[in-house]
Amino acid sequence: MEKMVLFGNEAIARGAWEAGATVGTGYPGTPSTEILESFVTYPEVSTEWSVNEKVALEVGLGAAMTGARTLVTMKHVGVNVASDPLFTSAYTGIKGGMVIVTADDPELHSSQNEQDNRNYARAAKLPMLEPGDSQEAKDFTKMAFSISEQFDTPVFLRSTTRISHSQTIVNVEDRVTEGLPEVKFVKNLKKFVMIPAFARARHHVVEERLLKIAEYAETLEINRIEEGDTKRGFITSGIVYNYVKEAFPDAAVLKLGMVHPLPEKLIRKFCEQVDEVFIVEELDPFFELQIKAMGIEVKGKACFPITGELSPDLITQGVTGEKPGKPDIAIEVPPRPPALCPGCPHRTVFTLLHDMDMIVTGDIGCYTLGVLPPFSAIDTCVDMGASITVSQGIEMAMGKDFKNDTVAVIGDSTFAHSGITGLLNAAYNKRTSLIIVLDNGTTAMTGMQPNPLSGEMISGESTVALDYVKLGEAVGMSTNDIKMVNAFKKEEVEEAMKEMIAAQRLSLLVIKGPCILDKKHKKKKNQ
Amino acid sequence: MLPVNILMVGVGGQGIILSSNILVLAGLKAGFDVKKSEIHGMSQRGGSVFSHVRMGDKIYSPVIPKGAAHVLLSLEELETLRWLEFTNPDSKVIFTRHRINPSMVTEYPQGVEDEVRKHLPNIIPVDAAQIREKTGNPKYLNVALLGLLSNYLEIPDEAWQAVINKLVPKGTFEKNMQAFEIGKLIG
Numbered sequence: 001m002e003k004m005v006l007f008g009n010e011a012i013a014r015g016a017w018e019a020g021a022t023v024g025t026g027y028p029g030t031p032s033t034e035i036l037e038s039f040v041t042y043p044e045v046s047t048e049w050s051v052n053e054k055v056a057l058e059v060g061l062g063a064a065m066t067g068a069r070t071l072v073t074m075k076h077v078g079v080n081v082a083s084d085p086l087f088t089s090a091y092t093g094i095k096g097g098m099v100i101v102t103a104d105d106p107e108l109h110s111s112q113n114e115q116d117n118r119n120y121a122r123a124a125k126l127p128m129l130e131p132g133d134s135q136e137a138k139d140f141t142k143m144a145f146s147i148s149e150q151f152d153t154p155v156f157l158r159s160t161t162r163i164s165h166s167q168t169i170v171n172v173e174d175r176v177t178e179g180l181p182e183v184k185f186v187k188n189l190k191k192f193v194m195i196p197a198f199a200r201a202r203h204h205v206v207e208e209r210l211l212k213i214a215e216y217a218e219t220l221e222i223n224r225i226e227e228g229d230t231k232r233g234f235i236t237s238g239i240v241y242n243y244v245k246e247a248f249p250d251a252a253v254l255k256l257g258m259v260h261p262l263p264e265k266l267i268r269k270f271c272e273q274v275d276e277v278f279i280v281e282e283l284d285p286f287f288e289l290q291i292k293a294m295g296i297e298v299k300g301k302a303c304f305p306i307t308g309e310l311s312p313d314l315i316t317q318g319v320t321g322e323k324p325g326k327p328d329i330a331i332e333v334p335p336r337p338p339a340l341c342p343g344c345p346h347r348t349v350f351t352l353l354h355d356m357d358m359i360v361t362g363d364i365g366c367y368t369l370g371v372l373p374p375f376s377a378i379d380t381c382v383d384m385g386a387s388i389t390v391s392q393g394i395e396m397a398m399g400k401d402f403k404n405d406t407v408a409v410i411g412d413s414t415f416a417h418s419g420i421t422g423l424l425n426a427a428y429n430k431r432t433s434l435i436i437v438l439d440n441g442t443t444a445m446t447g448m449q450p451n452p453l454s455g456e457m458i459s460g461e462s463t464v465a466l467d468y469v470k471l472g473e474a475v476g477m478s479t480n481d482i483k484m485v486n487a488f489k490k491e492e493v494e495e496a497m498k499e500m501i502a503a504q505r506l507s508l509l510v511i512k513g514p515c516i517l518d519k520k521h522k523k524k525k526n527q
Numbered sequence: 528m529l530p531v532n533i534l535m536v537g538v539g540g541q542g543i544i545l546s547s548n549i550l551v552l553a554g555l556k557a558g559f560d561v562k563k564s565e566i567h568g569m570s571q572r573g574g575s576v577f578s579h580v581r582m583g584d585k586i587y588s589p590v591i592p593k594g595a596a597h598v599l600l601s602l603e604e605l606e607t608l609r610w611l612e613f614t615n616p617d618s619k620v621i622f623t624r625h626r627i628n629p630s631m632v633t634e635y636p637q638g639v640e641d642e643v644r645k646h647l648p649n650i651i652p653v654d655a656a657q658i659r660e661k662t663g664n665p666k667y668l669n670v671a672l673l674g675l676l677s678n679y680l681e682i683p684d685e686a687w688q689a690v691i692n693k694l695v696p697k698g699t700f701e702k703n704m705q706a707f708e709i710g711k712l713i714g
Contacts, residue, residue: 005561246592247592333636336575
């Protein structure tokens, strides 16, 4: 077996490939992006950047219904977008194994919230595995495909930033394709057509399946007790297991590889063995509440923070109360937050918006950094696509007092992901504000992925690019209210903005300028 | 071998990720268990960046516990202070004399090096400009620093060479190895 050092994300892709997966879908989002970027490098697979996570999950489900082993990837908030098909995919089940990766971001390294997606496994009644390093990321991915087929259900694999973006040693193996389901769509109305009469019956299947998986979890080798000092016992999972071992190498540990459903008997057995049980988990008291509901006395969030990442130090502190000393630094170290790059094409528009003192509804991407000085030119940022729609809410609330002083600002990939529905909504409901699309030709924030506006697919192959003008016309805008300008020509940008704001009609201004990092990136690629 | 912890810090765009890739693969080649943790995404846009690298017989956490860094390799002066809580008075610090103003700061704080010396007597100051002059190209600074770092690690030269050969752009191997050797002589 060859040993490699892989990122968790690369290991997940490798695991899917070794498991014989042939389809991969997803939408870029830190910390999940590199999974699909790595998966696409294997010649046997068909991969796409989908328009958004809902689309990715649906395309993936179709592939799995047909019998292909399918990998679907997204960041934690992406699961919110995909949650509609997610819940019903538990009802339809699959044919070929389907693994949905949710890459959570405790500490919000690059996200707008810190939600704990283990809750989705519980809410959607799907099993979830959580690896603790890259070796497990690969192994658990393979296991997830088997569990998926064994129990006829999509399976979640939960990663976190520290798993996805840490490199650890992995023993790589060969790809195995023998014994996989036949890839052929076989009609099965009562399973795949979720009208109420059929879905009612499937709900029973879902509940029974979950009980069976819980029973299976009792003896699953990735749920394991590590014997040790029984004075204190730790129940943990994922990256946090490694922090616990770092802080208390000799303690007894119950490491849960499957985080939903929980193995109640195994948990009881472990808790009986140790004097004091600590539940150590990042973010929500997910294990803690369930274990307390079993009537077992444990310590959890009373000792460890509910926000942010954990660390060996925080675990020591939570258990013993010992705080690591802080160096007394005589110089004030100013923060160094990220900023819009020098040479970024978006700098001009934020300077103008700042000077014009507009209410700017912003969106998700590098350009959200326009909120920081010297621009201070973003007033809201919620989720993908919310720039266009929040602006409409302001207009509705203000009614006849609305002064057309709001501007929605959204990037090209975000516009394709969730902005188009907002644009349609604005046209349909006769809204009158300006929407600016900052088109830098790539999905920059997550590391230069192509998107439906850049005319390129994940493989690098060229494809159609969405036509802004035709789209605007199709939703009912007049051609005069749609303009494209060059981001680097400040006067043109300024003139177009002022004119379109003054028009007091729904307008779409596309400001085009290639991402400065993408230019470097492409130059490097061509060398 | 007990874990050896190397914390590399700097500012987005300084090339920390390539350096730490070389380091972690050299550790693997030398037969150690290795782990490395870094952050991608928004923080790379000119913000503080870091890479934790750990190697030894068995490594659990990919993140270095506070106070446990054996070497702090810093590519920027202020960043050295930012990560001080991961060091202890025995930690070595490779202190690159190079200043990049944080975006919201007009005047770079004074006395940074003196403050670092107060906490970390084992300081190895490195003049970035001087190395650039010696190697003939700013691109080789990071590999020169790895050369310096290699003095404190149990990684054989062959492992370094093999990995540098694999990871640096084609045609630059010899120049990079020269830079590596120049770096070794600093410490």
